Amino acid sequence: MTDLLRLSGVRKSFGKTEALRDVELSLGSGEIVGFVGPNGAGKSTCLRICVGLVQRDHGEASAFGLDPARSELAIRRRCTYLPGETSLYHNMTGRQLLEFALHGYRRLSDAEHLAPELFDLPLDRKIRGYSAGMKQRLALQAALSADVELYILDEPDRALDATARLQLREVLASLRERGKSILLSSHHLAEVEAIADRTVFLLAGACVPDEVVSNARAEMRSEVRLRTRGEIDLPDGVESVETLPDKSLRIRTTDDPLQWVAKLPSDLVISAEVGATRLEDLYRILTEQAASR
Amino acid sequence: MIARKTWREIRVMAFGYTLILELLLIPAILLWPTLRTEMDALARMMPIQSFRDMILAIGSEDESVGYSSYMAVQMFFKGTNIVGIAGAVLLGTALIARERENHTLEFLLARPVSRTRILLSKISVVTVALVVPIFLTSWTAIPLSWLIEENLPFAEVTLASFHASMFIVLFAALTCLCSVLANSQAHTAFMVGGVVIFQVAIYFIQEIRVASIFRVSDWEVYGPTLLGNESFYSLFFEQTLWLILGSIGLIGIALLKFRRATP
Numbered sequence: 001m002t003d004l005l006r007l008s009g010v011r012k013s014f015g016k017t018e019a020l021r022d023v024e025l026s027l028g029s030g031e032i033v034g035f036v037g038p039n040g041a042g043k044s045t046c047l048r049i050c051v052g053l054v055q056r057d058h059g060e061a062s063a064f065g066l067d068p069a070r071s072e073l074a075i076r077r078r079c080t081y082l083p084g085e086t087s088l089y090h091n092m093t094g095r096q097l098l099e100f101a102l103h104g105y106r107r108l109s110d111a112e113h114l115a116p117e118l119f120d121l122p123l124d125r126k127i128r129g130y131s132a133g134m135k136q137r138l139a140l141q142a143a144l145s146a147d148v149e150l151y152i153l154d155e156p157d158r159a160l161d162a163t164a165r166l167q168l169r170e171v172l173a174s175l176r177e178r179g180k181s182i183l184l185s186s187h188h189l190a191e192v193e194a195i196a197d198r199t200v201f202l203l204a205g206a207c208v209p210d211e212v213v214s215n216a217r218a219e220m221r222s223e224v225r226l227r228t229r230g231e232i233d234l235p236d237g238v239e240s241v242e243t244l245p246d247k248s249l250r251i252r253t254t255d256d257p258l259q260w261v262a263k264l265p266s267d268l269v270i271s272a273e274v275g276a277t278r279l280e281d282l283y284r285i286l287t288e289q290a291a292s293r
Numbered sequence: 294m295i296a297r298k299t300w301r302e303i304r305v306m307a308f309g310y311t312l313i314l315e316l317l318l319i320p321a322i323l324l325w326p327t328l329r330t331e332m333d334a335l336a337r338m339m340p341i342q343s344f345r346d347m348i349l350a351i352g353s354e355d356e357s358v359g360y361s362s363y364m365a366v367q368m369f370f371k372g373t374n375i376v377g378i379a380g381a382v383l384l385g386t387a388l389i390a391r392e393r394e395n396h397t398l399e400f401l402l403a404r405p406v407s408r409t410r411i412l413l414s415k416i417s418v419v420t421v422a423l424v425v426p427i428f429l430t431s432w433t434a435i436p437l438s439w440l441i442e443e444n445l446p447f448a449e450v451t452l453a454s455f456h457a458s459m460f461i462v463l464f465a466a467l468t469c470l471c472s473v474l475a476n477s478q479a480h481t482a483f484m485v486g487g488v489v490i491f492q493v494a495i496y497f498i499q500e501i502r503v504a505s506i507f508r509v510s511d512w513e514v515y516g517p518t519l520l521g522n523e524s525f526y527s528l529f530f531e532q533t534l535w536l537i538l539g540s541i542g543l544i545g546i547a548l549l550k551f552r553r554a555t556p
Contacts, residue, residue, distance in 0.1 A: 083399040
Protein backbone atom coordinates (compact mmCIF):
# COMPACT_ATOMS: atom_id res chain seq x y z
CA MET A 1 0.00 0.00 0.00
CA THR A 2 1.37 3.42 -0.95
CA ASP A 3 1.61 5.92 1.88
CA LEU A 4 -0.47 9.02 1.19
CA LEU A 5 0.70 10.57 4.40
CA ARG A 6 3.84 9.93 6.37
CA LEU A 7 5.46 11.47 9.43
CA SER A 8 8.82 10.17 10.56
CA GLY A 9 10.74 11.34 13.62
CA VAL A 10 8.72 14.54 13.74
CA ARG A 11 9.43 16.88 16.62
CA LYS A 12 7.82 20.14 17.53
CA SER A 13 8.27 22.52 20.44
CA PHE A 14 6.35 25.65 21.40
CA GLY A 15 8.83 27.69 23.37
CA LYS A 16 10.21 25.37 26.06
CA THR A 17 7.25 22.99 25.78
CA GLU A 18 7.99 19.91 23.73
CA ALA A 19 4.71 19.10 21.98
CA LEU A 20 5.85 16.21 19.77
CA ARG A 21 8.74 13.76 20.15
CA ASP A 22 9.76 11.57 17.23
CA VAL A 23 6.24 10.97 15.99
CA GLU A 24 5.83 8.17 13.45
CA LEU A 25 2.62 8.01 11.47
CA SER A 26 1.60 6.63 8.12
CA LEU A 27 -1.64 6.42 6.21
CA GLY A 28 -2.18 4.31 3.12
CA SER A 29 -4.55 4.81 0.25
CA GLY A 30 -8.10 3.72 1.14
CA GLU A 31 -7.22 3.37 4.80
CA ILE A 32 -8.81 4.82 7.93
CA VAL A 33 -6.32 5.43 10.73
CA GLY A 34 -7.52 6.39 14.19
CA PHE A 35 -5.40 8.79 16.16
CA VAL A 36 -5.99 8.57 19.89
CA GLY A 37 -4.51 10.30 22.89
CA PRO A 38 -5.41 12.37 25.94
CA ASN A 39 -5.91 16.13 25.77
CA GLY A 40 -2.62 17.89 25.16
CA ALA A 41 -0.96 14.77 23.76
CA GLY A 42 -0.16 16.60 20.53
CA LYS A 43 -2.78 15.10 18.19
CA SER A 44 -3.98 18.43 16.80
CA THR A 45 -0.41 19.67 16.36
CA CYS A 46 0.35 16.51 14.39
CA LEU A 47 -2.65 17.00 12.12
CA ARG A 48 -1.76 20.66 11.60
CA ILE A 49 1.76 19.65 10.58
CA CYS A 50 0.26 17.24 8.03
CA VAL A 51 -1.61 20.07 6.27
CA GLY A 52 1.14 22.67 6.67
CA LEU A 53 -0.61 24.89 9.21
CA VAL A 54 2.22 24.35 11.70
CA GLN A 55 5.86 23.84 10.80
CA ARG A 56 7.75 20.93 12.33
CA ASP A 57 11.15 21.51 13.98
CA HIS A 58 12.74 18.18 13.00
CA GLY A 59 11.93 15.02 11.13
CA GLU A 60 10.37 14.12 7.82
CA ALA A 61 6.80 14.75 6.72
CA SER A 62 5.08 14.13 3.44
CA ALA A 63 1.56 14.14 2.08
CA PHE A 64 1.00 12.95 -1.48
CA GLY A 65 4.79 12.90 -1.71
CA LEU A 66 4.99 16.62 -0.96
CA ASP A 67 6.54 18.34 2.03
CA PRO A 68 3.79 20.19 3.97
CA ALA A 69 6.30 22.87 4.99
CA ARG A 70 6.92 23.79 1.34
CA SER A 71 3.80 22.73 -0.53
CA GLU A 72 0.99 23.38 1.91
CA LEU A 73 -1.37 24.74 -0.73
CA ALA A 74 -0.85 21.83 -3.12
CA ILE A 75 -1.55 19.47 -0.23
CA ARG A 76 -4.64 21.31 0.97
CA ARG A 77 -6.09 21.25 -2.54
CA ARG A 78 -5.99 17.44 -2.40
CA CYS A 79 -7.32 16.98 1.12
CA THR A 80 -9.74 18.59 3.52
CA TYR A 81 -8.96 19.30 7.14
CA LEU A 82 -11.61 19.63 9.81
CA PRO A 83 -10.07 21.50 12.75
CA GLY A 84 -10.96 20.32 16.23
CA GLU A 85 -11.13 23.46 18.31
CA THR A 86 -12.77 25.80 15.88
CA SER A 87 -15.93 27.80 15.37
CA LEU A 88 -17.88 28.68 12.26
CA TYR A 89 -18.85 32.13 11.00
CA HIS A 90 -22.05 32.87 12.86
CA ASN A 91 -23.13 35.65 10.50
CA MET A 92 -23.17 33.30 7.51
CA THR A 93 -26.00 31.00 6.58
CA GLY A 94 -25.21 27.31 6.34
CA ARG A 95 -25.28 27.55 2.55
CA GLN A 96 -22.88 30.51 2.52
CA LEU A 97 -20.48 28.62 4.76
CA LEU A 98 -20.54 25.56 2.50
CA GLU A 99 -19.91 27.78 -0.51
CA PHE A 100 -17.02 29.44 1.30
CA ALA A 101 -15.51 26.22 2.64
CA LEU A 102 -15.79 24.26 -0.60
CA HIS A 103 -14.46 27.04 -2.82
CA GLY A 104 -11.56 25.60 -4.80
CA TYR A 105 -12.68 21.98 -4.33
CA ARG A 106 -14.59 19.74 -6.67
CA ARG A 107 -17.69 18.57 -4.81
CA LEU A 108 -18.68 14.93 -4.48
CA SER A 109 -21.50 14.58 -6.99
CA ASP A 110 -23.69 12.80 -4.46
CA ALA A 111 -22.53 14.61 -1.31
CA GLU A 112 -26.06 15.25 -0.09
CA HIS A 113 -26.94 11.57 -0.58
CA LEU A 114 -23.87 10.42 1.31
CA ALA A 115 -25.62 10.97 4.63
CA PRO A 116 -29.04 12.52 4.05
CA GLU A 117 -29.95 12.57 7.73
CA LEU A 118 -26.58 13.71 9.05
CA PHE A 119 -26.43 16.53 6.52
CA ASP A 120 -30.10 17.49 6.72
CA LEU A 121 -29.67 21.05 7.99
CA PRO A 122 -31.57 24.32 7.58
CA LEU A 123 -28.97 25.75 5.21
CA ASP A 124 -30.75 29.07 4.67
CA ARG A 125 -30.70 29.89 8.37
CA LYS A 126 -27.87 31.87 10.01
CA ILE A 127 -25.36 29.65 11.78
CA ARG A 128 -25.81 31.61 15.00
CA GLY A 129 -29.22 29.92 15.27
CA TYR A 130 -27.72 26.43 15.03
CA SER A 131 -27.24 24.13 18.01
CA ALA A 132 -23.72 22.86 18.79
CA GLY A 133 -24.55 19.54 17.14
CA MET A 134 -25.87 21.23 14.00
CA LYS A 135 -22.73 23.36 13.74
CA GLN A 136 -20.58 20.27 13.93
CA ARG A 137 -22.69 18.52 11.30
CA LEU A 138 -22.32 21.55 9.04
CA ALA A 139 -18.55 21.57 9.58
CA LEU A 140 -18.52 17.86 8.72
CA GLN A 141 -20.54 18.47 5.59
CA ALA A 142 -18.06 21.17 4.58
CA ALA A 143 -15.16 18.78 5.08
CA LEU A 144 -16.69 15.60 3.65
CA SER A 145 -18.50 17.01 0.61
CA ALA A 146 -15.24 17.79 -1.16
CA ASP A 147 -14.07 15.20 -3.67
CA VAL A 148 -10.52 14.77 -2.38
CA GLU A 149 -8.21 11.85 -1.75
CA LEU A 150 -7.68 12.42 1.95
CA TYR A 151 -9.82 13.67 4.82
CA ILE A 152 -8.07 14.77 8.01
CA LEU A 153 -10.61 15.03 10.79
CA ASP A 154 -9.80 16.35 14.25
CA GLU A 155 -12.50 15.17 16.64
CA PRO A 156 -15.25 14.92 14.02
CA ASP A 157 -17.70 13.46 16.53
CA ARG A 158 -17.47 16.41 18.90
CA ALA A 159 -20.94 17.55 20.04
CA LEU A 160 -22.65 14.79 18.02
CA ASP A 161 -25.33 12.65 19.61
CA ALA A 162 -25.25 8.85 19.41
CA THR A 163 -27.41 8.71 16.27
CA ALA A 164 -25.30 11.26 14.44
CA ARG A 165 -22.14 9.38 15.48
CA LEU A 166 -23.50 6.21 13.94
CA GLN A 167 -24.37 8.14 10.76
CA LEU A 168 -20.88 9.60 10.67
CA ARG A 169 -19.44 6.12 10.98
CA GLU A 170 -21.47 5.07 7.94
CA VAL A 171 -20.29 8.09 5.95
CA LEU A 172 -16.66 7.35 6.73
CA ALA A 173 -17.12 3.70 5.79
CA SER A 174 -18.76 4.79 2.54
CA LEU A 175 -15.85 7.08 1.74
CA ARG A 176 -13.39 4.27 2.42
CA GLU A 177 -15.30 2.06 -0.03
CA ARG A 178 -14.68 4.74 -2.65
CA GLY A 179 -10.96 4.49 -1.99
CA LYS A 180 -10.68 7.64 0.11
CA SER A 181 -8.25 7.82 3.02
CA ILE A 182 -9.13 9.21 6.43
CA LEU A 183 -7.00 10.25 9.37
CA LEU A 184 -9.30 10.50 12.33
CA SER A 185 -8.59 11.88 15.77
CA SER A 186 -11.22 11.32 18.40
CA HIS A 187 -11.92 11.10 22.11
CA HIS A 188 -14.81 8.71 21.46
CA LEU A 189 -12.65 5.63 21.50
CA ALA A 190 -15.51 3.27 20.65
CA GLU A 191 -16.06 5.19 17.39
CA VAL A 192 -12.40 4.85 16.47
CA GLU A 193 -12.42 1.18 17.35
CA ALA A 194 -15.51 0.60 15.22
CA ILE A 195 -14.31 2.34 12.08
CA ALA A 196 -10.51 2.51 11.97
CA ASP A 197 -8.31 -0.04 10.22
CA ARG A 198 -5.49 0.87 12.58
CA THR A 199 -5.15 2.97 15.69
CA VAL A 200 -2.12 5.05 16.58
CA PHE A 201 -1.75 6.03 20.22
CA LEU A 202 -0.10 9.32 21.05
CA LEU A 203 0.91 9.90 24.65
CA ALA A 204 2.80 12.95 25.89
CA GLY A 205 3.81 13.86 22.35
CA ALA A 206 5.17 10.45 21.40
CA CYS A 207 3.61 7.52 19.54
CA VAL A 208 3.24 4.34 21.55
CA PRO A 209 5.17 1.51 19.85
CA ASP A 210 3.09 -1.35 18.43
CA GLU A 211 4.68 -3.94 20.75
CA VAL A 212 3.68 -1.93 23.82
CA VAL A 213 0.12 -1.82 22.52
CA SER A 214 0.23 -5.58 21.82
CA ASN A 215 1.48 -6.30 25.35
CA ALA A 216 -1.26 -4.15 26.84
CA ARG A 217 -3.86 -5.99 24.75
CA ALA A 218 -2.43 -9.34 25.92
CA GLU A 219 -2.62 -8.15 29.51
CA MET A 220 -6.26 -7.26 29.03
CA ARG A 221 -7.08 -10.74 27.74
CA SER A 222 -6.61 -12.14 31.25
CA GLU A 223 -9.01 -9.62 32.73
CA VAL A 224 -12.67 -9.96 33.61
CA ARG A 225 -15.08 -7.07 33.62
CA LEU A 226 -17.99 -7.85 35.88
CA ARG A 227 -21.32 -6.16 36.55
CA THR A 228 -23.36 -7.53 39.42
CA ARG A 229 -26.61 -6.94 41.29
CA GLY A 230 -25.25 -5.56 44.55
CA GLU A 231 -22.14 -6.85 46.31
CA ILE A 232 -21.18 -10.48 45.93
CA ASP A 233 -18.47 -12.70 47.39
CA LEU A 234 -15.94 -13.30 44.65
CA PRO A 235 -14.65 -16.86 44.19
CA ASP A 236 -11.00 -17.69 45.04
CA GLY A 237 -8.36 -16.97 42.43
CA VAL A 238 -8.57 -13.14 42.38
CA GLU A 239 -5.25 -11.37 41.89
CA SER A 240 -6.62 -7.79 41.93
CA VAL A 241 -9.96 -5.97 41.86
CA GLU A 242 -10.65 -2.46 40.75
CA THR A 243 -14.01 -0.66 40.78
CA LEU A 244 -14.47 1.35 37.60
CA PRO A 245 -16.40 4.64 37.31
CA ASP A 246 -19.43 2.83 35.82
CA LYS A 247 -19.55 0.66 39.02
CA SER A 248 -18.34 -2.42 37.17
CA LEU A 249 -15.40 -4.44 38.52
CA ARG A 250 -12.17 -5.01 36.65
CA ILE A 251 -10.73 -8.27 37.97
CA ARG A 252 -7.41 -9.94 37.26
CA THR A 253 -7.48 -13.65 38.04
CA THR A 254 -4.72 -16.08 38.92
CA ASP A 255 -6.52 -18.92 37.10
CA ASP A 256 -8.00 -19.17 33.64
CA PRO A 257 -10.49 -16.25 33.61
CA LEU A 258 -13.15 -18.33 31.78
CA GLN A 259 -13.05 -21.03 34.44
CA TRP A 260 -13.12 -18.36 37.14
CA VAL A 261 -16.24 -16.74 35.63
CA ALA A 262 -17.98 -20.14 35.62
CA LYS A 263 -17.72 -20.17 39.41
CA LEU A 264 -19.76 -16.93 39.78
CA PRO A 265 -23.33 -17.13 41.14
CA SER A 266 -25.21 -16.59 37.88
CA ASP A 267 -28.33 -15.06 39.49
CA LEU A 268 -26.28 -12.11 40.82
CA VAL A 269 -24.31 -11.43 37.65
CA ILE A 270 -25.63 -8.90 35.13
CA SER A 271 -22.74 -9.32 32.69
CA ALA A 272 -19.24 -10.71 32.59
CA GLU A 273 -16.77 -9.94 29.80
CA VAL A 274 -13.55 -11.90 29.51
CA GLY A 275 -10.56 -10.57 27.64
CA ALA A 276 -12.50 -7.91 25.75
CA THR A 277 -9.97 -5.50 24.30
CA ARG A 278 -11.97 -2.34 24.71
CA LEU A 279 -10.12 0.62 23.38
CA GLU A 280 -11.10 2.61 26.47
CA ASP A 281 -9.31 0.07 28.69
CA LEU A 282 -6.34 -0.18 26.38
CA TYR A 283 -6.07 3.58 26.34
CA ARG A 284 -6.23 3.66 30.15
CA ILE A 285 -3.55 1.02 30.56
CA LEU A 286 -1.23 2.79 28.12
CA THR A 287 -1.83 6.09 29.89
CA GLU A 288 -1.05 4.50 33.25
CA GLN A 289 2.08 2.91 31.86
CA ALA A 290 3.21 6.24 30.39
CA ALA A 291 2.53 7.99 33.69
CA SER A 292 4.50 5.40 35.67
CA ARG A 293 7.55 5.64 33.40
CA MET B 294 -14.08 34.35 -1.75
CA ILE B 295 -12.12 35.93 1.13
CA ALA B 296 -12.85 39.43 -0.20
CA ARG B 297 -16.58 38.73 -0.41
CA LYS B 298 -16.59 37.33 3.11
CA THR B 299 -14.67 40.36 4.42
CA TRP B 300 -17.04 42.78 2.69
CA ARG B 301 -20.01 40.94 4.19
CA GLU B 302 -18.47 41.40 7.63
CA ILE B 303 -17.64 45.10 7.37
CA ARG B 304 -20.27 46.52 5.03
CA VAL B 305 -22.53 47.88 7.78
CA MET B 306 -19.61 49.66 9.45
CA ALA B 307 -18.42 50.94 6.07
CA PHE B 308 -21.84 52.47 5.31
CA GLY B 309 -21.96 53.97 8.81
CA TYR B 310 -18.51 55.47 8.32
CA THR B 311 -19.57 57.01 4.99
CA LEU B 312 -22.72 58.39 6.55
CA ILE B 313 -20.83 60.00 9.43
CA LEU B 314 -18.35 61.64 7.05
CA GLU B 315 -21.22 63.06 5.01
CA LEU B 316 -23.23 64.13 8.03
CA LEU B 317 -20.23 66.02 9.40
CA LEU B 318 -19.75 67.77 6.09
CA ILE B 319 -23.26 69.05 5.36
CA PRO B 320 -23.76 71.26 8.46
CA ALA B 321 -20.15 72.43 8.20
CA ILE B 322 -20.82 73.77 4.71
CA LEU B 323 -24.21 75.25 5.51
CA LEU B 324 -22.88 77.02 8.64
CA TRP B 325 -19.99 78.66 6.80
CA PRO B 326 -21.69 82.03 6.09
CA THR B 327 -22.34 82.48 9.84
CA LEU B 328 -18.97 81.24 11.05
CA ARG B 329 -16.75 83.32 8.80
CA THR B 330 -17.67 86.52 10.62
CA GLU B 331 -16.36 85.26 13.97
CA MET B 332 -12.88 84.11 13.00
CA ASP B 333 -10.90 86.83 14.76
CA ALA B 334 -12.36 85.92 18.14
CA LEU B 335 -11.69 82.25 17.46
CA ALA B 336 -8.10 82.92 16.44
CA ARG B 337 -7.35 84.55 19.79
CA MET B 338 -8.42 81.35 21.56
CA MET B 339 -5.98 79.09 19.70
CA PRO B 340 -3.01 77.82 21.77
CA ILE B 341 -0.66 77.11 18.83
CA GLN B 342 0.59 79.59 16.27
CA SER B 343 -0.26 77.25 13.41
CA PHE B 344 -3.85 77.10 14.56
CA ARG B 345 -4.01 80.90 14.84
CA ASP B 346 -2.73 81.12 11.26
CA MET B 347 -5.31 78.56 10.22
CA ILE B 348 -8.17 80.53 11.72
CA LEU B 349 -6.90 83.81 10.29
CA ALA B 350 -6.67 82.21 6.84
CA ILE B 351 -10.25 81.04 7.19
CA GLY B 352 -11.26 84.57 8.10
CA SER B 353 -9.34 86.01 5.17
CA GLU B 354 -11.01 88.86 3.38
CA ASP B 355 -10.41 87.02 0.12
CA GLU B 356 -13.50 84.85 0.29
CA SER B 357 -12.15 82.04 -1.90
CA VAL B 358 -9.05 81.74 0.33
CA GLY B 359 -11.25 81.72 3.41
CA TYR B 360 -13.63 79.04 2.16
CA SER B 361 -10.89 76.76 0.80
CA SER B 362 -9.01 77.00 4.10
CA TYR B 363 -12.21 76.31 6.00
CA MET B 364 -13.03 73.27 3.88
CA ALA B 365 -9.45 71.99 4.22
CA VAL B 366 -10.03 71.92 7.96
CA GLN B 367 -13.58 70.55 7.82
CA MET B 368 -13.08 67.87 5.18
CA PHE B 369 -9.61 66.62 5.86
CA PHE B 370 -8.04 67.89 9.08
CA LYS B 371 -11.25 67.22 11.03
CA GLY B 372 -13.24 64.82 8.83
CA THR B 373 -10.87 62.25 7.44
CA ASN B 374 -8.27 62.51 10.19
CA ILE B 375 -10.73 61.83 13.01
CA VAL B 376 -13.46 59.77 11.38
CA GLY B 377 -11.06 58.10 8.95
CA ILE B 378 -8.68 56.91 11.66
CA ALA B 379 -11.61 55.72 13.77
CA GLY B 380 -12.89 53.86 10.69
CA ALA B 381 -9.47 52.36 9.98
CA VAL B 382 -9.26 51.08 13.55
CA LEU B 383 -12.83 49.75 13.57
CA LEU B 384 -12.57 47.98 10.23
CA GLY B 385 -8.94 46.94 10.61
CA THR B 386 -9.21 45.30 14.01
CA ALA B 387 -11.56 42.72 12.49
CA LEU B 388 -9.00 41.54 9.94
CA ILE B 389 -7.26 38.75 11.85
CA ALA B 390 -7.78 39.44 15.55
CA ARG B 391 -11.52 38.79 15.27
CA GLU B 392 -10.85 35.47 13.54
CA ARG B 393 -8.51 34.56 16.38
CA GLU B 394 -10.92 35.80 19.05
CA ASN B 395 -13.89 33.94 17.52
CA HIS B 396 -11.83 30.76 17.01
CA THR B 397 -12.41 30.81 13.24
CA LEU B 398 -8.79 31.43 12.26
CA GLU B 399 -7.88 27.76 11.89
CA PHE B 400 -10.96 27.14 9.74
CA LEU B 401 -9.91 30.06 7.54
CA LEU B 402 -6.27 28.99 7.31
CA ALA B 403 -7.31 25.44 6.42
CA ARG B 404 -8.78 26.66 3.11
CA PRO B 405 -6.65 25.99 0.02
CA VAL B 406 -5.65 29.65 -0.13
CA SER B 407 -2.26 31.14 0.75
CA ARG B 408 -1.93 33.31 3.83
CA THR B 409 -0.59 36.11 1.67
CA ARG B 410 -3.74 36.04 -0.41
CA ILE B 411 -5.94 35.89 2.69
CA LEU B 412 -4.36 38.96 4.25
CA LEU B 413 -4.09 40.95 1.02
CA SER B 414 -7.73 40.21 0.14
CA LYS B 415 -8.84 41.39 3.55
CA ILE B 416 -6.72 44.56 3.63
CA SER B 417 -7.77 45.40 0.05
CA VAL B 418 -11.46 45.32 0.96
CA VAL B 419 -10.84 47.44 4.06
CA THR B 420 -8.77 49.90 2.03
CA VAL B 421 -11.53 50.30 -0.56
CA ALA B 422 -14.13 50.66 2.21
CA LEU B 423 -12.05 53.45 3.77
CA VAL B 424 -10.90 55.30 0.67
CA VAL B 425 -14.03 55.37 -1.51
CA PRO B 426 -16.09 57.30 1.10
CA ILE B 427 -13.31 59.90 1.40
CA PHE B 428 -13.49 60.64 -2.32
CA LEU B 429 -17.30 60.44 -2.46
CA THR B 430 -17.87 62.80 0.45
CA SER B 431 -15.20 65.21 -0.78
CA TRP B 432 -16.78 65.33 -4.21
CA THR B 433 -20.25 65.89 -2.76
CA ALA B 434 -18.82 69.00 -1.04
CA ILE B 435 -18.49 70.60 -4.50
CA PRO B 436 -22.23 70.75 -5.35
CA LEU B 437 -23.09 71.38 -1.69
CA SER B 438 -20.88 74.49 -1.81
CA TRP B 439 -22.98 75.89 -4.63
CA LEU B 440 -25.87 76.11 -2.15
CA ILE B 441 -23.96 78.83 -0.27
CA GLU B 442 -22.57 80.35 -3.47
CA GLU B 443 -19.04 79.05 -2.97
CA ASN B 444 -16.80 77.03 -5.26
CA LEU B 445 -14.37 74.19 -4.67
CA PRO B 446 -12.05 73.13 -7.49
CA PHE B 447 -12.53 69.47 -8.49
CA ALA B 448 -8.86 68.73 -9.26
CA GLU B 449 -7.60 70.18 -5.98
CA VAL B 450 -10.31 68.42 -3.96
CA THR B 451 -9.37 65.13 -5.66
CA LEU B 452 -5.67 65.65 -4.99
CA ALA B 453 -6.31 66.44 -1.31
CA SER B 454 -8.64 63.43 -1.08
CA PHE B 455 -5.94 61.18 -2.50
CA HIS B 456 -3.41 62.42 0.05
CA ALA B 457 -5.93 62.09 2.90
CA SER B 458 -6.79 58.58 1.72
CA MET B 459 -3.15 57.50 1.81
CA PHE B 460 -2.85 58.91 5.32
CA ILE B 461 -5.81 56.79 6.42
CA VAL B 462 -4.47 53.75 4.58
CA LEU B 463 -1.28 54.11 6.63
CA PHE B 464 -3.36 53.73 9.79
CA ALA B 465 -5.29 50.85 8.23
CA ALA B 466 -1.95 49.14 7.53
CA LEU B 467 -0.83 49.77 11.12
CA THR B 468 -4.12 48.32 12.37
CA CYS B 469 -3.65 45.32 10.08
CA LEU B 470 -0.22 44.64 11.60
CA CYS B 471 -1.57 45.02 15.13
CA SER B 472 -4.50 42.75 14.24
CA VAL B 473 -2.05 40.05 13.15
CA LEU B 474 -0.03 40.42 16.35
CA ALA B 475 -2.89 40.76 18.84
CA ASN B 476 -5.10 38.09 20.37
CA SER B 477 -8.29 40.13 20.34
CA GLN B 478 -9.92 43.12 18.71
CA ALA B 479 -9.75 45.06 21.97
CA HIS B 480 -6.02 44.38 22.19
CA THR B 481 -5.59 45.59 18.60
CA ALA B 482 -7.59 48.76 19.24
CA PHE B 483 -5.54 49.40 22.39
CA MET B 484 -2.26 49.12 20.43
CA VAL B 485 -3.36 51.40 17.59
CA GLY B 486 -5.12 53.78 19.97
CA GLY B 487 -1.88 54.13 21.93
CA VAL B 488 0.02 55.13 18.80
CA VAL B 489 -2.68 57.61 17.73
CA ILE B 490 -2.94 59.27 21.16
CA PHE B 491 0.84 59.56 21.37
CA GLN B 492 1.02 61.15 17.92
CA VAL B 493 -1.81 63.58 18.70
CA ALA B 494 -0.15 64.53 21.99
CA ILE B 495 3.09 65.34 20.17
CA TYR B 496 1.21 67.32 17.56
CA PHE B 497 -0.20 69.68 20.17
CA ILE B 498 3.21 70.56 21.62
CA GLN B 499 4.57 73.39 19.53
CA GLU B 500 8.26 72.54 19.99
CA ILE B 501 8.06 68.89 18.95
CA ARG B 502 5.01 68.75 16.70
CA VAL B 503 7.25 68.33 13.69
CA ALA B 504 7.83 64.75 14.87
CA SER B 505 4.13 63.93 14.73
CA ILE B 506 2.71 61.99 11.79
CA PHE B 507 -0.24 64.39 11.84
CA ARG B 508 2.06 67.05 10.41
CA VAL B 509 1.66 65.41 7.00
CA SER B 510 -2.12 65.57 7.20
CA ASP B 511 -2.98 68.92 8.75
CA TRP B 512 -4.24 72.30 7.65
CA GLU B 513 -0.78 73.33 6.44
CA VAL B 514 -0.93 70.53 3.86
CA TYR B 515 -4.57 70.65 2.80
CA GLY B 516 -4.96 74.45 2.87
CA PRO B 517 -2.39 75.15 0.14
CA THR B 518 -3.54 72.08 -1.80
CA LEU B 519 -7.15 73.25 -2.01
CA LEU B 520 -5.98 76.75 -2.87
CA GLY B 521 -4.01 75.34 -5.79
CA ASN B 522 -0.67 76.39 -4.29
CA GLU B 523 0.59 72.81 -4.08
CA SER B 524 1.34 70.88 -7.26
CA PHE B 525 0.59 67.20 -7.58
CA TYR B 526 4.28 66.36 -7.98
CA SER B 527 5.49 68.25 -4.94
CA LEU B 528 2.70 66.87 -2.73
CA PHE B 529 3.08 63.33 -4.06
CA PHE B 530 6.86 63.03 -4.00
CA GLU B 531 7.44 65.00 -0.81
CA GLN B 532 4.64 63.55 1.30
CA THR B 533 2.12 61.13 -0.21
CA LEU B 534 4.76 58.73 -1.51
CA TRP B 535 6.16 58.28 2.00
CA LEU B 536 2.71 57.45 3.30
CA ILE B 537 2.33 54.82 0.56
CA LEU B 538 5.78 53.37 1.26
CA GLY B 539 5.03 53.33 4.99
CA SER B 540 1.78 51.45 4.33
CA ILE B 541 3.54 48.92 2.09
CA GLY B 542 6.20 48.43 4.77
CA LEU B 543 3.64 47.84 7.52
CA ILE B 544 1.64 45.41 5.36
CA GLY B 545 4.89 43.62 4.46
CA ILE B 546 5.72 43.11 8.14
CA ALA B 547 2.12 41.99 8.77
CA LEU B 548 2.46 39.42 5.96
CA LEU B 549 5.71 38.08 7.40
CA LYS B 550 4.19 37.77 10.85
CA PHE B 551 0.98 36.24 9.53
CA ARG B 552 2.84 33.60 7.54
CA ARG B 553 4.48 32.41 10.75
CA ALA B 554 1.36 32.64 12.91
CA THR B 555 0.07 29.43 14.44
CA PRO B 556 -3.69 28.85 14.37
